[in-house]
Amino acid sequence: DTEVTQTPKHLVMGMTNKKSLKCEQHMGHRAMYWYKQKAKKPPELMFVYSYEKLSINESVPSRFSPECPNSSLLNLHLHALQPEDSALYLCASSQDRIAGNYNEQFFGPGTRLTVL
Amino acid sequence: SQQGEEDPQALSIQEGENATMNCSYKTSINNLQWYRQNSGRGLVHLILIRSNEREKHSGRLRVTLDTSKKSSSLLITASRAADTASYFCATAVAAGNKLTFGGGTRVLVKP
Numbered sequence: 001d002t003e004v005t006q007t008p009k010h011l012v013m014g015m016t017n018k019k020s021l022k023c024e025q026h027m028g029h030r031a032m033y034w035y036k037q038k039a040k041k042p043p044e045l046m047f048v049y050s051y052e053k054l055s056i057n058e059s060v061p062s063r064f065s066p067e068c069p070n071s072s073l074l075n076l077h078l079h080a081l082q083p084e085d086s087a088l089y090l091c092a093s094s095q096d097r098i099a100g101n102y103n104e105q106f107f108g109p110g111t112r113l114t115v116l
Numbered sequence: 117s118q119q120g121e122e123d124p125q126a127l128s129i130q131e132g133e134n135a136t137m138n139c140s141y142k143t144s145i146n147n148l149q150w151y152r153q154n155s156g157r158g159l160v161h162l163i164l165i166r167s168n169e170r171e172k173h174s175g176r177l178r179v180t181l182d183t184s185k186k187s188s189s190l191l192i193t194a195s196r197a198a199d200t201a202s203y204f205c206a207t208a209v210a211a212g213n214k215l216t217f218g219g220g221t222r223v224l225v226k227p
Contacts, residue, residue, distance in 0.1 A: 004158070042204055042217035043159065056214060090158060104149060105215060107158035 004108035006091050012114045015081060021111045023074040023091030030096035032074040033105065034066060037088045049074060051096065081115045088112055122205060122218040130226050135192040137221040139205030140185075146208045148181055148188050149215065153202045162190075162203075195225045 004025045013019050023032065031050050035043035048056035049068040063085075065077040074091055092105040122139050129135050139148070147166045151159040165172045165181045165188065172179045178191040192199055202222050206215040 040220075040222075042220050045214060045216070048214060088156065092159075104161040104164055105159075106161070107151075109158045110156075112156070 004091055004093055004106050006089075006108035006111050008111060009109070010112045010114075012116065013078065013081065014116050015083070017081075018077070018079045020078065021076040021089055021091075021113075023076075023108055024072055025093040025106070026072055027093065027106065028071075028095075029093035029106070030071060031094045032068060033092040033094075034064075034074070034076050035090040035092065037090055037110070043090055047076075078113075081113075083115050086113055086115045122203075122221045124221060125219065126222045126224070128224045128226065129195055131195060131197055133195055133225075135195050135199070135223055135225070137190050137203055137223070139188045139190070139218050141188075141205075141207050141218070142186065143207075143209060145183075148179075149206045149208070150177075150179060150188075150190050151204045151206060151217075153204065153220075155201075159204065192223075195223075197225050197227045199223060200225045 007022045011019060033048050034046040036046055037043045045058050046060045047066045052068045052071055063080050067075040088110045090110045091108040094105045095103045122137060127135055145167055147164055149164045150162040152162055153159045163172055163174045163177055163179050165179050167183055170181055176193045181188045188205055190203060200223060202220045204220045205218040208215055
């Protein structure tokens with residue numbers, strides 16, 4: 001199985017709602033990522049988990065809260081979002097870091113989030 | 117912040133023609149990768165070139181890397197309508213599992 005799955009595909013939420021995005025992979029990858037992508041822009045890294053531990057947080061506002069329950073799952077909990085947070089949220093995974101070498105990332109199809 | 121800049125931002129060609137896009141970056145890298153993204157969907161990895169490599173081929177793709185100029189190019193030969201997509205370069209620096217993406221080139225291949 002070489003697929004990264006993301007649910008839901010689309011999400012509309014109000015600014016007072018709490019929702020979660022889910023990501024799953026069964027490739028045995030030990031690094032998982034959340035990216036945010038606005039229209040016609042490149043993906044921007046938000047968080048990196050390595051061996052289920054948060055290793056990089058790119059100064060993301062606390063209204064985004066990541067969680068890695070196990071090596072196959074990655075969640076992104078959303079609370080009190082703003083309309084400008086509307087974007088495509090992409091999850092990716094890669095093999096664990098081998099000293100000096102960085103492997104390709106496998107991306108999910110994304111969750112299209114709209115905040116009203 | 118973006119590590120890479122890509123040019124052109126958009127490219128329109130006829131089926132069968134070659135498409136070339138360039139990527140420039142600012143800091144030393146471990147490797148540079150190219151990804152394709154079809155409209156509003158996930159990214160697909162195309163090719164990875166390491167900092168000690170100068171050229172790499174994969175099917176109809178040819179990637180070059182010039183570390184002295186901090187630049188890379190992606191050539192798609194004999195393009196097809198299915199190659200219509202956005203193409204992003206992404207650099208991996210020495211610290212952590214982090215990719216930084218360039219601005220992307222939108223390629224339209226007309227049948």
